[in-house]
Amino acid sequence: MTATASTWEDLVTTALLGTERRPPSVPSHGREAPVALLDEAAQQTLRRRAGLLPAQAAALPRPAPADSRPPLPPAAARRLSMLLTARPGTGGGGRRGTAPDLVELLPQWLSLADGRGYAAPPETLPALLEAARGRTDLRPAVISFAGPRALWLAGLNPEWRFALRAAAGRREAAPAADPERSRQLWEEGLFAERVALLTALRGQDPAAALALLESTWSTERAEDRLMFLDSLRSGLSVEDEPFLERALADRSRNVRATAAELLSGLPGSALSLRMAARAATCVSLDRSGGEPCVVVEAPHACDAEMERDGVVAKAPNGRGERSWWLGQLVEAAPLATWSERLGGHTPEEIVALEVADGWEGELHAAWCRAAVRQGDAAWARALLGSPSAPEAAGPGAVGPAQRAKLLTTLGAVERADWVAAFISAHGLSEAFQLLGVCAVPWSAPLGRAVVDALDIARDAGSYPWSFSGVMGLAERCLDPAEAARLAPLTATPDEAENTAPGAGAYWSEAFQRLESTLRLRATMAEELGAA
Structure with missing residues (x-):
């Protein structure tokens, strides 16, 4: 039987309705109806596949661009592979063991490697893009470290298109140098590209950025006006005041509020x-x-x-x-x-x-x-x-969150000294948000204050899980040189009468993990420093 589109559609319809409700229109030759239907479908499938004509060969993709940066030292390349294949390793019952959490060390490794100007090994690019696809916090570091070849690769896989969007504005490295190109991108580009352009131009020529924004302001959507207005925070000056005064009469309440906030800071x-x-x-x-x-x-x-x-x-x-x-x-x-x-x-x-x-x-x-x-x-x-x-x-101060915001107005050294004195006086119960605004790695006084406070909390006899957030910060932010000071704390203390059962062993594990993490961070830095 010659296969036709109508015959194939007839077979599909019969299969969906069932042979009892609609007998197949193919000869049975003694076979049961369902068997005859499936045999005919198999034959037609084979004929359809055999009759396909070969498609015209697609053009080969353009070659990947060169990356002129030096390659990673071999030890650092092996370390990257380990970090990319690691999985979160938290145990049950609040126990995480003594091994470092490699997943949490990946952002720091990427920052170190990119800061030292190394190129990503080509074979790691798919894993880097996959890691960034699953963790938005990794994307800026991955895109910067992975370089132009990762963007080339992202163009071949729709699941990695986020890298192209995130890097769109970076192509305009010097927008002020090409006003015509900037205006074309402003008028025709995607929203993310326009925001990136305005932000970059604002850092180079604030007046030109403001003129670009004014040229289309009345035709922009309210939510876009709000994002564009927020970009004026960089380089805010009295030259922006007339435009912001006009924005006080905007149709959008959020735009009016942002304009008022910017003006009050002038x-x-x-x-x-x-x-x-x-x-x-x-x-x-x-x-x-x-x-x-x-x-x-x-x-x-x-x-x-x-x-x-x-x-x-x-x-x-x-x-x-x-x-x-x-x-x-x-x-x-x-x-x-x-x-x-x-x-x-x-x-x-x-x-x-x-x-x-x-x-x-x-x-x-x-x-x-x-x-x-x-x-x-x-x-x-x-x-x-x-x-x-x-x-x-x-x-x-009305609470830890407000104090943390106030601390951001101080210099890094003064901020760290204030938080160190705060922790020495009051412990760690309200210190998590304050530590989050301190420069990394923590200064020596701040690091000592945190370790001493953790030691005091251990002596109090409670479980360490209440301080897991601070302990996690310490693993990422303590200076690796502090590892030597932690050795005495890794031993399991004798259980006192008023301590929680087994708390000493849990604290010992936590300090061992902190020490091993600091030593691993020091090793990572040495590997990246090798020629």
């Missing part, structure tokens, strides 16, 4: 002066009593001008409207306002003043946000207070 901007005038009417110094104190009279209404300047009128659930408005006004006002308004005092003296009628928490929290927004280290120090203060709560 010293001397018209918006910051308007907010300062409003905030000053709400906060004053009362000298009528024995000691001066700060008196607060929160706004009674949020008018249209306040909303235009970024004040959100509707308070979140559980917040009073007046305190909500007050916080926004104080946050947006230049911090220099308060020395003049409150008797010429320094930030430390202002923060130490008594605040009447229970407004201290709201006022200090707003000053905290203002210090972070304006990058004011003097106010941040005043609000953080002494790291050894009772309950570790500086006069303006």
Whole structure:
């Protein structure tokens, strides 16, 4: 029987409906209907395959580009293969064993290798791209280290196209050098390419980036306007003020809020002066009593001008409207306002003043946000207070998250010293977020403070799982030179009467893993340093 499209469709229909409901239209020759149907389908399948004409050969892909960087030293190349094939190795019951977690060391290895200018071995490129496909945090490091050959390879596999998207803006290494190319990409490129272009151009020629953004601003979608506006944070200056003032009237509330935030970070901007005038009417110094104190009279209404300047009128659930408005006004006002308004005092003296009628928490929290927004280290120090203060709560800090933000305004050394003193005074219970803003590797004083606090926690007799987050940070952030100090802590201590059963053994495992991880990190660095 000659196979035709209609016959094949008839066989498929009969198979779907069943031979009892629709007998097949093929001769049975004594066979049962289902068997006859399957035999005919097999024959037609064979005829269809045999009748296929060979397709025209596709063009070969273009050769992979050259990578001029030097190859990895052999030991480092073997280490990379080990890291790429590793799997998370956490045991049950909270136990992770004593071996280093190689999966968590891969980002650090990539950063070291890329920083020393090595090229990725070609045979590892598929594994590197697969690792980056599964872990978005690895993508920037993988794309940078894997180099141009990985992008060539990504063009051949749709599952790796993320690498092409992430690297789109990097092709515009010097957008200011080719204005015509920049304008073409701005008008015709994908959204990710346009964001990357605007960010790169902003770092080279802020005025040109602003002009490019203004040229299409009125036709952009609200969500795109918001992302583009956020890129103006880099290189923000008074030249941006007229554009941002116009953005205060944008149709999108989020765009208006971002424009107001940027303007409030510009010293001397018209918006910051308007907010300062409003905030000053709400906060004053009362000298009528024995000691001066700060008196607060929160706004009674949020008018249209306040909303235009970024004040959100509707308070979140559980917040009073007046305190909500007050916080926004104080946050947006230049911090220099308060020395003049409150008797010429320094930030430390202002923060130490008594605040009447229970407004201290709201006022200090707003000053905290203002210090972070304006990058004011003097106010941040005043609000953080002494790291050894009772309950570790500086006069303006409202919790670990707020303290961590205040710390970002300080230099790396001062930040690490403050956190080290905090941990020495108060232990590790609230230190995780603070450690997250410290430079890596940790300074020697900070590293010693963390190890000493872990040792104290072990002596207290609890299980180490409550400190697993800090222990994980220590594995990645402690200076490998600290490994020698850990040797005495790896022994299993005798169980005291009030300790949790088996806690000493668990702590011993945790310290052994920390020590072995630090030694492995030192070895990794040596392997990458070999010629």
